[in-house]
Amino acid sequence: MSVGTEPSVCQNTDMEDRAPVPPPHPAKDVTEHVGYRLKQASAALRGAMDRALREHDLTVPQYSCLELLDQQPGLSNADLARGTFVSRQSANVVLRGLKDAGLITQATSTDHGRALPVHLTAAGQQRLHTARGAVYTIEERMIKNIPARRLTALLADLDAMTAALDG
Amino acid sequence: MSVGTEPSVCQNTDMEDRAPVPPPHPAKDVTEHVGYRLKQASAALRGAMDRALREHDLTVPQYSCLELLDQQPGLSNADLARGTFVSRQSANVVLRGLKDAGLITQATSTDHGRALPVHLTAAGQQRLHTARGAVYTIEERMIKNIPARRLTALLADLDAMTAALDG
DNA sequence: TCATGGATGTCAAAGCCCTGACATCAATGT
DNA sequence: ACATTGATGTCAGGGCTTTGACATCCATGA
Secondary structure (H helix, E strand, C coil), X not given: CXXXXXXXXXXXXXXXXXXXXXXXXXXXXXXHCHXXXXXXXXXXXXXXXXXXXXXXXXXXXXXXXXXXXHHCCCCCHHHHHHHHCCCHHHHHHHHHHHHHCCCEEECCCCCCCCCCCEEECHHHHHHHHHHHHHHHHHHHHHHCCCCHHHHHHHHHHHHHHHHHHHC | CCCCCXXXXXXXXXXXXXXXXXXXXXXXXXXXXXXXXXXXXXXHHHHHHHHHHHCCCCCHHHHHHHHHHHHCCCCCHHHHHHHHCCCHHHHHHHHHHHHHCCCEEECCCCCCCCCXXXXXXXXXHHHHHHHHHHHHHXXXXXXXXXXXXXXXXXXXHHHHHHHHHHC
């Protein structure tokens, strides 16, 4: 009556090539599929970030926007939507929340185009800096059991999967 | 004014150890973080599955439930919630949709406990079988550029991250 | 000049998902 | 027998996200 509770074996050891031919698709169990594990890991990360950010009165998309705006001030609503992998409408809702909380400011007009640049307020900067610690702690814990030299490959593989699906 | 559009370099090549010490955390760019890439890949997969399953009149959580029920008939609402990484309440909504579509049946009573076992109907089996092809095509495309011997490591790493966050 | 296409912001409706809360049921220990 | 604990199903409220649609603004080319 339980699902996905098999103890994941060999997670602290460094084994690079175990099975010469890992059967990719006619897998007997859904939980063996890459997509399933990807969703699982993503859900775990989302949950951990949710819990941690709640203490800072931030949601995950709100934190994501703050982080992007800190590195690239002046991004527009559409830019933030792409950067956080949501629709423009969702980003708009998130921005409204951040505006109401006084963490960002958005220009009401522009001399060229329609994109309205968004900037962090001082309060936004401060909130981000305190919340960032909690988020970084989570990411540290998440990757602490992954061999350092595999992290590069992991980033590349995640990128390759994204590119293959988007194209 | 764009985010995350840098062409991901080295995605078809097989490089296992590039940087001896990949700086994990004080990364200059958010997009270099594992969590960001994880979310990105997960979002891409979710979008691709959404588009593919729409032709079969199924949502991603609905398909996930069908897949789990095909392999483990008689799972309860709470079991499916755990298996699809959502809350019991969300799973309940999904099950209602599947019930209305005639793809599953759920016992109305039980002789022991409160868990009401769910089973696929013939229509549910057939719908799953046709939709499965589309989903498998997506997963094939997603991993087609990943060296086969790295897939095992990828699964293990995703598992390790999940375990580290859940514990 | 005008038309077309692409990108952006916005509104509306719907669905998904979450937390909080409550009641039910079985197992356990007192 | 009784209380406690844990798991389950369910209801209510709210937040997030999506698709669809529409109007605005710029760039491009006829």
